[in-house]
Amino acid sequence: MVGPVHTAQRAPAGALSSPADAPNAPAGAQLILTVTRACNLRCAYCPTAKDGWPSLTVDDARRAVALFAERYGGGDIKLFGGEPLLVPEVVRAAMDEARARPEIRRVYLSTNGLGLDADWIAYVRGHEKAILTLSLDGRPEDHRALRRALPGVADSYAHVVSLLPELTRLPRLVVTQTIAPKTAARAADNFRHLRELGFWRFNFLPGYYVPWRDEQLTALSESFVAIANDIRNSWERGERLYVRNLFTRAPTPFFNTGLVVDADRTIHPSNVGLSGSLEELLDQTQVGTLDDPPTPEALAERAAAVNALLEARLPERVWASTMAADLALTRFCEALYPAYFAQRERRARRRTAAGGAR
Numbered sequence: 001m002v003g004p005v006h007t008a009q010r011a012p013a014g015a016l017s018s019p020a021d022a023p024n025a026p027a028g029a030q031l032i033l034t035v036t037r038a039c040n041l042r043c044a045y046c047p048t049a050k051d052g053w054p055s056l057t058v059d060d061a062r063r064a065v066a067l068f069a070e071r072y073g074g075g076d077i078k079l080f081g082g083e084p085l086l087v088p089e090v091v092r093a094a095m096d097e098a099r100a101r102p103e104i105r106r107v108y109l110s111t112n113g114l115g116l117d118a119d120w121i122a123y124v125r126g127h128e129k130a131i132l133t134l135s136l137d138g139r140p141e142d143h144r145a146l147r148r149a150l151p152g153v154a155d156s157y158a159h160v161v162s163l164l165p166e167l168t169r170l171p172r173l174v175v176t177q178t179i180a181p182k183t184a185a186r187a188a189d190n191f192r193h194l195r196e197l198g199f200w201r202f203n204f205l206p207g208y209y210v211p212w213r214d215e216q217l218t219a220l221s222e223s224f225v226a227i228a229n230d231i232r233n234s235w236e237r238g239e240r241l242y243v244r245n246l247f248t249r250a251p252t253p254f255f256n257t258g259l260v261v262d263a264d265r266t267i268h269p270s271n272v273g274l275s276g277s278l279e280e281l282l283d284q285t286q287v288g289t290l291d292d293p294p295t296p297e298a299l300a301e302r303a304a305a306v307n308a309l310l311e312a313r314l315p316e317r318v319w320a321s322t323m324a325a326d327l328a329l330t331r332f333c334e335a336l337y338p339a340y341f342a343q344r345e346r347r348a349r350r351r352t353a354a355g356g357a358r
C-alpha cells in the first residue's frame with residue numbers, strides 16, 4: 001500500500017487539536033519507510049513500480065528509525081510499500097525500534113490486509129504508538145474490481161471480513177477508502193457499506209495521478225457531498241465517526257514528504273519516485289543513502305523542488321485531474337469542519353455535565 005492519507009488541503013488553525021493528531025513534532029517530521037515495493041495485489045489505480053527492487057532488511061529498518069530519531073528529532077513513522085506485510089520481520093523491527101525510542105510519536109502501518117492475522121492484530125493492539133491503516137474500498141464487487149489479486153493470492157475483501165471481530169475492536173484502526181474514477185458515483189454507497197461492517201475511522205483517497213473525465217469528477221464531488229451529509233448526521237446523533245483527512249495536510253497530493261527511505265536504501269524528500277511513470281525523477285530527488293544521509297537542511301531544500309518536478313513531468317491532463325480530485329477532497333474537508341467543531345463542543349459539554357453530576 002502506497003502512502004494513502006494525503007491531500008493538499010490546509011487544515012485551519014485548531015483543526016489539528018485532536019489528541020491523536022496533535023503535532024508535537026514539527027510539521028513534516030515524518031519518516032517514510034518503503035520497506036518493500038513488492039505487492040500481492042495489482043490495484044487498478046496503483047502507480048507503484050513493484051518489480052526488480054530489493055526490500056529493506058531488518059538492520060536497515062532499525063538503522064532508519066535510529067537515524068530519524070537522532071539526526072532529525074523524530075516524529076511519526078509511516079510504513080508503506082508495496083505491501084509491507086510481505087516482509088513482516090522488517091515491519092516488526094521498525095515498530096519495535098519505534099516503540100523503544102521516545103522521539104517517535106506514532107507508527108502508521110498501511111496494509112492491504114492480506115498479511116494480517118490474529119497475531120499481528122494482537123501485536124498492533126499492544127503497541128501503544130501503532131495505527132493500522134487498512135485499505136478497503138467498499139462493497140465486495142467494487143473492492144474486487146479495483147483491488148485485483150495476483151494469481152493464487154487470496155481475496156483481500158474476504159480475508160479482511162474474516163477478521164472483522166478482531167479488527168473492529170482495534171482502538172486505532174483507520175480504513176482507507178480509495179475512490180477511483182470508475183467508482184466515484186458509488187462512493188457514498190461504498191462508504192455506507194464500510195460503516196455497516198463496523199468501521200468508524202476513515203480516510204478518503206480519490207485516485208490521484210490518473211485521468212478523470214469531467215462527469216467522473218462531478219460524480220466525485222456529489223459523492224463527497226453525500227458522504228459529508230452522512231457524517232454530519234452521525235455526529236448530530238452523537239455517533240463516533242473519525243475522518244482522518246481533517247487532520248492531515250501535505251504539500252504534494254498522495255505522495256508523502258519527509259525523510260523517505262526507499263526499498264533500495266536511497267533517501268529522498270518525497271516518495272514520488274515510487275510511481276513507475278515517475279521513476280526517472282528518482283535521480284533528481286535522491287539526497288543520500290542510509291550510509292550517507294543528508295542534513296535536515298539538504299532534505300528540506302530538495303523537498304521544495306518536488307512539486308515543480310512533478311508538474312513538469314506529468315501529462316497536463318493527469319496533473320489537472322489530480323488537482324481537481326484533490327480540490328474535491330479539500331472542499332469535502334472544508335464542508336465538514338464546522339460540524340466537526342460543533343460536535344467536539346457538544347462532547348466537551350457532555351463531559352463537563354457528566355463530571356458536574358458526579
Ligand code: SF4
Pocket residue numbers: 001002039040041042043045046047048081082083112
Ligand atoms: S495494495 Fe494495491 S495500492 Fe497498495 S501497493 Fe499493492 S497494488 Fe498498490
